[in-house]
Amino acid sequence: MTTLSNNQIRKMKAAARLYAVQALFQMEAANQTVDQVIREFEDHRFGEVFDDVEMQEGDVETFRSLMEKAVDEQATIDQMTDRALVAKWPIARIDPTLRALFRAAGAELLHKDTPPKVVIVEFVGVAQAFFPEGKEAKFVNAVLDHIAREAQPDAF
Numbered sequence: 700m701t702t703l704s705n706n707q708i709r710k711m712k713a714a715a716r717l718y719a720v721q722a723l724f725q726m727e728a729a730n731q732t733v734d735q736v737i738r739e740f741e742d743h744r745f746g747e748v749f750d751d752v753e754m755q756e757g758d759v760e761t762f763r764s765l766m767e768k769a770v771d772e773q774a775t776i777d778q779m780t781d782r783a784l785v786a787k788w789p790i791a792r793i794d795p796t797l798r799a800l801f802r803a804a805g806a807e808l809l810h811k812d813t814p815p816k817v818v819i820v821e822f823v824g825v826a827q828a829f830f831p832e833g834k835e836a837k838f839v840n841a842v843l844d845h846i847a848r849e850a851q852p853d854a855f
Contacts, residue, residue: 714755715762716803717825718744722762723769723799733770737763768806776805776846783845796829797839804843808850815847815854 722736746756780790780801790798804822826839848855
């Protein structure tokens with residue numbers, strides 16, 4: 700039996716967050732169920748090889764938890780996101796990748812298993828992975844800070 704280092708565990712959780720955003724995006728775009736997407740990602744995406752580059756293995760428990768909580772509490776998360784956005788930009792009008800990101804991050808923030816500052820840093824990193832050239836990471840930071848303060852006011 701191999702024991703994983705703290706760094707390996709951190710990388711697997713970070714990969715699970717990225718995969719959760721991709722899976723939530725795919726659910727919306729392809730009109731798939733959460734069970735279909737979870738199965739596909741666990742069977743085919745975790746550790747997949749693209750152009751001779753092996754994708755990071757994701758933490759299955761973190762991935763499943765984010766997916767299930769994001770779906771179960773989507774209405775609450777979307778309302779919190781709407782309150783963090785300016786009135787002219789309700790969640791339905793924002794980029795679907797960002798919408799998926801806010802849902803995954805919101806799921807983690809609502810359940811208070813991880814300190815909010817860690818969640819924000821991790822998901823800002825996910826935003827940078829999807830939008831390396833843009834200002835989306837700053838936008839994500841601001842919106843998640845607002846959501847975190849609403850979800851966990853005692854943490855600030």
